Amino acid sequence: MTESPTGAAPPPNTKLDKEVLIVAGVVVLGAIMSILDVTVVSVAQxxxxxxxxxDxxxxxxxxxxxxxxxxxxIPLSAWAAxxxxxxxxxxxxxxxxxLGSALCATAVNIEMLxxxxxxxxxxxxxxxxxxxxxxxxAAGPARMGSVMAALGIPMLLGPICGPILGxxxxxxxxxHWIFLINLPIGIIALVYAWFVLDSEYEASRESIDVLGLLLLSPGLALFLYGISGSAEEGTFASxxxxLPAGIGLVLIVAFVVHALRTDKPLLDLRLFTNPTLRTxxxxxxxxxxxxxxSSLLFPQYFIGIRDEGTMMAGLLMAPQGLGAMVTMPVAGRLTDRMGPGxxxxSGITVIFAAMLTFPFIGADTSYWVIGGALFVMGLGMGLTMTPIMTSALARLTPTQVPDGSTLLNVTQQTASSIGTALFSVxxxxNLTSHKESGLAILSNASEDDYDKLVQAGQAPPKIEDQWFDWAAQAFGHSFIVSCVLVAITIIPxxxxxRTRITPAEGAPPPMVH
Structure with missing residues (x-):
């Protein structure tokens, strides 16, 4: 790298060249299969x-x-790589x-599936x-933002395209075709990766941390199994x-203690001493x-309150993906030059402003209003997701990246599952409380009082007509919590x-072609 006449280093080369784009295509293809499959199967329940x-x-x-x-x-990723x-x-x-996709299409009972x-x-x-x-x-630290923007696209489009495709x-x-469609994609990805990816590697971990594996993998699985059951139970107090969440949490805590005491843990938690990664x-x-x-609330609102089909619910969510596609590439590339903060x-602020629309959502809120707010939320999402992922990995050395990537994915998977469980409960x-309070008003009113409630607009002529208004209010009150949580995210x-992240010592310099 040469210096300018003033002595200052020139800005890093953040443009993605042909070689990096080819590698990114392989990874994105694999990500599309994995992420899209989750939402496609949800449609087929x-x-x-x-x-x-x-049942x-x-x-x-x-x-x-x-x-x-x-x-x-997921915890095996760093060791396996x-x-x-x-x-x-x-x-x-x-x-x-x-292979799993092909076998799913042959299932003859639910157990096999x-x-x-x-x-x-x-x-x-x-x-x-x-x-x-x-x-x-492939990209090097100087182009992390640009390349993460490519990886973020399937993460955003999966929840939108999945219901439509499914x-x-x-x-x-x-x-059967929600699984069979993965076959040609998988074969293309396999051949593509075989010829494109670099096969050189150093076997830096000959042995696996068996105790860490026995603690973290079942611990994480039990924890997520427990909290996912809250959606079915309608409460966390079950x-x-x-029971499974508690056992899982104990195993995870035991892994933390073990990982901080051993030289070669399954997952290196000492990376949390890196302030940028930790934040x-x-x-x-x-x-x-x-x-x-909170994203799971939108399709449920469209289907349950507005009586739309699954495909239409997916289409109504499309503005969010379109918004993200506008800002994500720009944010990714500028993050490499200006830092993620x-x-x-800005992205969280935009999301918060747009999300303020939804606490006031009703049973007949205009789709133009909803679509506009979703589009603005997408703009904020595109500004937020890529810079966060970039900042998590940009200050790591090449030997730390496998553990950092694994930590990032464990964190995202766990947090997303917690969020899904929280908003399901x-x-x-809210649906139960709004229905009960509404029925209490009607049941405690005499015939004359009921007529007055109707005239005052506080009760409709038929109880069943009021249900949709009660339900819409329940959705609105749930969105209040999402607004608060988004606002809290501003703190970390x-x-x-808020300036360009300089690569860690030992990181390779940006490639110039």
Whole structure:
């Protein structure tokens, strides 16, 4: 690198060249398979109940089993990449995921489908963290923001395109095709990765931390299994929730103690001494709980309150993805030059301003208003997600990146699951309380008083007509919590670097072509 006449180093080369874009294409292809599959299967829950003669709880295991496999295998990412090389692990992940997809399409009962979904999860859980490692190596620290923007696109489009694609495949073909569609994508990704990815690696971890594996993987899986049960129970105060979540939390705490005492832990928690990584993970946790948790409210509102189909609900969510696509590439590239803090703070502020629309949502709120607010939220999302991921990894050395990427993915998966559980319980509780309070008003009123309530606009002529207004209010009150959580996220985001992050010692210089 040469210096300018004034002695100052020139700005880093943040443009993604052809080689990096080709590698990014491989990783994005794998990410699309993994993320899209989660939302596609969520659309098929009623279909699974009818096809296999099971109830809602049985069909839900097609999602729960997949999530538990993800939770169990993600902690292995750093060790597997260091032991076998990122290319080999990525190829194996694609094979497992594609094989699991093919087997899912052959399932003849719900038990087989759940088992094959768990096999899918073993592959899918490694695709994202290992993909981040590959991209970080290919791009170098100076271009982390630009390359993370490419990886963030499937993370945003999956929840939007999934319901549309799933509904289309089920309605026009059959449920088998929500899995069969992964076969050509998987084969293309496999061949693509075989020729494109670098096969050189150093086996820096010959042995695995067996005790750490026995603590963290089941601990994380049990914790997520417990909190996911809150959506089914409608409360956190249930044995079904507290027992597995409590056991899982004990195992996770035991892993933390173990990891800080051993030389080569399964996951190096000493990375938390890096202030930039630590702040980024805290910001990511709060943001994922608030944003991804509250995101499940929108399709439920469209389907339950507005009586829309699954495909239409997906289409109505599209403005959010479009907004993110506008700002994400710009934020990614400018983050490399200006640092992440300014963009994260701006993005969270934009999301908060747009989200203030939804506490006031009603049973007949204009779709133009909702779509406009979702688009603005998408703009904020594009400004936020990429810079957070960039700041988490940009100050790490090449040997630290595998552990950092794994920590980032564990954090995001756990926080998203907590957010989903939190808002599921909030919505269930608010629906119950609004219905009960509304019925109490009507049941305690005499006929004359009831007529006065009708005339005053406080009660409709028919109780069933009022249900949609009560339910919409329940959604609105749930969105109040999301607004508060988004606002709290500003606190850790304030401490993210607001100038360009300088690479850590030992990090490779940016490649110039």
């Amino acid at each position: 009623n279909t699974f109940q009818n096809e296999f003669g099971t 809602a709880a049985g069909a839900a295991w097609t999602m729960t089993g997949y999530t538990l496999s993800l939770a169990a295998v 260091a032991r076998f090389g990122t290319k080999n692990v990525f190829l194996a992940s694609v094979v497992l995921f594609t 759940v088992a094959f979904r768990m096999l899918q999860g073993l592959g899918g859980g490694l695709l994202m963290p290992v993909g981040m490692m590959i991209l970080t190596k 509904g289309l495949l089920i309605e026009q073909l059959s449920w 044995t079904r929730v507290l 980024a993970l805290i910001t990511m946790s709060l943001f994922a709980i608030a944003f991804f948790g 300014k963009f994260v703070l 909030l919505l269930a509780s 985001a304030f401490f993210l670097p």
